Amino acid sequence: MFGLVLLAGIPIIAITGMLSYAAYDPRVPDNDTTPERGWLGFYLFDWPTYPASLYRVTQGVHVVLGLTLTAVLLAKLWSVIPRLFIWPPARSAAQAVERVSLLLLVGGAVFEFVTGILNIQLFYVFPFSFYPAHLYGAWIFLAAFAVHVAVKLPKMVRSLRSRSIRRELRTGLDATRPEPPDPDGLAPLSPAEPTMSRRGVLAFVGGASLLTFGLSVGQTMDGPLRRTALLAPHGRDYGAGPNDFQVNKAASAMGVRLAETGPGWRLELAGARQAILSRADLLALPLHTYVLPIACVEGWSAEQSWTGVRLADLARLAGIMPGTAYAVVESLQRGGAFGQASLSAGQMSDPRSLLALRVNGADLSLDHGFPARIIVPNAPGVHNTKWVRRISFHPTAR
Amino acid sequence: MSDDMPSRIRRAYRWTAARYGADPLHLLALLACFALTGYAATRVVAAGIWVGFVVWFVGAAIVHDLLLYPLYAVSDVTAQRRPWRRRRRPSGHPARPSSINYLRVPAALSGLLLLIWFPLILGLAGDTYHRSTGLDTSPYLGRWLLVTGVLFAGSAIAYAIRLRRHRVVARPRLHARAPRSPRSSPSG
Known part of the structure; x- marks a missing residue:
């Protein structure tokens, strides 16, 4: 039963995870966090700007479903752990080879859940960069998972058919009988008195999943429901003001000083020609307002109303025809990852892609990127560079 | 052929x-x-990154199989053998419904939340968390304790209801066959 839930859930987590890798547009120069990926990034495609909430949904599902299935994974491992201590460890070459793949399966599953769960809490204790480790670990886990499903699927179907789910749901503790001995040696030979019915175990694990889900899903929502995320890193309440929403990378921590964002700040555009613009110059250009989400790889998201200059208009100012060049956006920030991000030609030409100056009708706060920040529909949060100081345009090879 | x-x-x-x-x-x-x-x-x-990767990959399996699993299995067995549990009543008398699941479920749920969120709850990533969000992790310990408290309280209420129902059902039989059962017990 737990196997069935994981069989349905893990492919969803895998696909949303792979999509997240594509969302970083690793083919656009300087964006790739795993340049040595080789064939493991064969599926890459230009990340679209429509629908604007796609990444919000896929990455929210990736993280929240992963958290939700943690209980199911633990229950599954609990239900098969007697096999670990079986003696002799293998009766045939086939069993020996399969056991090696089980190390990849169990190690891979726990590795992926642990690195993901630690990363969303910003607890960087692992001695490697998260991106390559989580990506390559995923491939190893998925290879073992696919083989495990192929080998065990008939057994899962048989054991699911051996019991009527309806009857089990009507069977209380008094009528619960231990599993009869099986050829795999999973059922205990001299079982103790049952202390929990089968429906009880299902409710127990289901309840645990539901609890984890309920306490974290709020970080993907706007409005009062966000406060339900009692145990989620980015479900916090900042207040009710126009700039009171989730911050990722505070200005003080990124070495952005108030002085360099003041009246002396200039935006540099480098394309076919150079342009230097002050904030007043930008505010004098045609301004547009769009409601767009910011969605982070860590699973949280928030939707705001952004006002600013179209990136396509800035491209024209630099003598570039929108859609013919990708852009490298540089920040004032010192240190930290993603002080610079590249945006594809497609992202640069979407009319909703903005250099935002205002949010929810007010000037951006320093923590949200004052004097100006990027906001691109459907882009992962870290590509919406804050404290922008320079945008350079580079013609695409195509 | x-x-x-x-x-x-x-x-x-x-x-x-x-x-x-x-x-x-x-x-x-x-x-x-x-x-x-x-x-x-x-x-x-x-x-x-291969050294750290291999250590964490194999370590993940070892920590789960040889540390986490024995830890919760042993605590479960210990809880079931509670040395403080009253002696079983003589056979023939209906025993009180087992309380083990009313202890096991909230403890396991609370433990799961701690297992997932321990860096936040124990403030282990306080520095990077502050750099990122501009906030500190101090509320999380209280929130986890609150959820834990609600889980145990809810479980205790469920057990109390269960006990009461059990007594209501068992009482007539207790009167007839079990003179040693406490007659003064309040049974609604």
């Missing part, structure tokens, strides 16, 4: 299956799995 090609292949197939202990397709699938793993491993080496 028995020496034509298909039957020779079939015999070789059966011979392999007997020697190997499973359908040769089983071996093929596993070899494909190891090939992909091997390739991913070369990418891990190319990324220059």
